[in-house]
Amino acid sequence: MSERVINVTNAKQKLLAVIGPTAVGKTAMSIALAKRMDGEIISGDSMQVYKGMDIGTAKIKKTEMDGIPHYMLDIKDPSEDFSAAEFQELARGCIQEISAKGKLPIIAGGTGLYIQSVLYDYEFTETASDEVFRRQKEEDLQRFGEAFLHEELTLKDPVSAARIHPNNVRRVIRALEIFHCTGSTMTEFLEKQKKVLQYDAALIGLTADRELLYERINKRVDHMMEEGLLDEVSRLYESGLKGVQSIQAIGYKELYRYLDGTVPLQEAVQELKQNSRRYAKRQLTWFRNKMDVEWFDMTPPVNTAEKEAEIFTYAAGKLKL
Template sequence: MTSPVLAVVGPTGSGKSAVGIALAQRLDGEVVNADALQFYRGMDIGTAKLREDERGGVPHHLLDTLEVTEEASVAAYQAQARGVIEEIRGRGRVPVLVGGSGLYVRAVLDELEFPPTDPAVRARLEAELGADGSQALRERLRAVDPVSAERIDDDRRLVRALEVFEASGRPFSAFMPQRIYHRPAVQLGLRVDRETLRARLADRVHAMVRAGLADEVRRLDGRGLRNGRTASRALGYGQFLQVLDGVLSEEAAVEDTIAAPRRFARRQLTWFRADPRVHWLDVDGPGPPERALDTVAQQVPLS
């Protein structure tokens, strides 16, 4: 039997990396990164990227694949990740997908068609956004794709939805993935008590600051961080760029950086809870890796 992809998902701070490594160690596996911000070289402290000596001897793939000035692409990631997974299977090992970037996880696991792009149309729409504001574009989107108009809450995706409609003649919402696995898969979701997660996230941010997050942001600023459409929006990095600019104090940046992951974690939970195929594990109980192994064994034969 072809080994399934094991996916470890859940909110930031829930311990996905540790569970993913434990699964890989026990099942002769290799980890495939599904955290979009860990693609970026140099974004180490603020993304909680594991150092080589923290990976338990387990090979990790698709870390440090982009410069901070480059924009992450779900379509490119899909091709890369699926290629890596086939290579892992070809070695007779088990692929373990680990990360909380929901759309990236689904791009690997599910049947997902990517809508076309048209840079000229996008440039025109971005100019119209600057001239007329988002409300005018939202009304236009509502007329052709009311589903997307209701879901989209930021200007970037608003422009993208209109670009897709003009380029394809199909609404952006028509390209949303179906819950049909591309290849056999088992998803394990890590669930953490809300107060425990809040404390973990606060502790994580303080640890990042002690480890040199401000210096990391300063170095990346010199490498073009501000010009990166994806990287510059990363939690913590935007806040500490404002510290460099004198807009925020370090104390205010820390508080904002603590609050932002809480909001992000709620969105992640909403995303993954909507998928009935996820097998949820309570992290607060004893031995999450052991219970993860038990769950996997119930779903697929492991020899």
């Protein structure tokens, strides 16, 4: 396998994607496939890029990597923004780098838009700009405040508004500017684009019985708390980090409410579990509706070794390895 040479100029590069909802087993499966297929792994999680946000993002530990190189981890400070457009650029660079070594790039994660942006020929609206409009919004900010601008975004682009903290005024204004310039939200803009795969790709989806998955999620949250999630979030809170993109991640925003004195700790943990379950449901809906995925059921009493072999056989055949 290591002697395989990929022509990165005249042929589509080969790429394996391992996707699915949180807590379904993507990390373990991606490592098993990387060992079988001489691969290296790119994290497809929008929050694992942040340094110091390890427990809450279920970031893989060095000891768990089993010698497999991982990319797109710990590349941003929690104070920095990160977008699907930036992820697309960086991840494609990683794919190029891994392919040039004769290895198989494997992107593993659950952030649908980010993974989709890499796989397909999406063009983002970074060029959509109107300086006059932007200055007008900055004046509105001074006159009426952050809540006013965020409410305007909620009316025009509720999906972005739900994702962007009202205090993150730069991103609020940018989302309003995109809508002003294109007449579409970011999601609508991407939906209008033709989906042309940029790689010779095999898309592996892992799923499981929903009730079992929810039970796993609840247990994972309990384990995170035992591992020190509250201490991890407290360090970020005490550093003065507020109103930024990273803190809107599930596992952090809920415990921030506790640290703010808004809710008791037990209630914050229950919110964390509920939000994680809802996120898993949204992930499954996204992948099923928007991507051509071959699904594999991981519901116990599944034989993990047999399932791994089944997935390997499918992926190797699909990629003609």
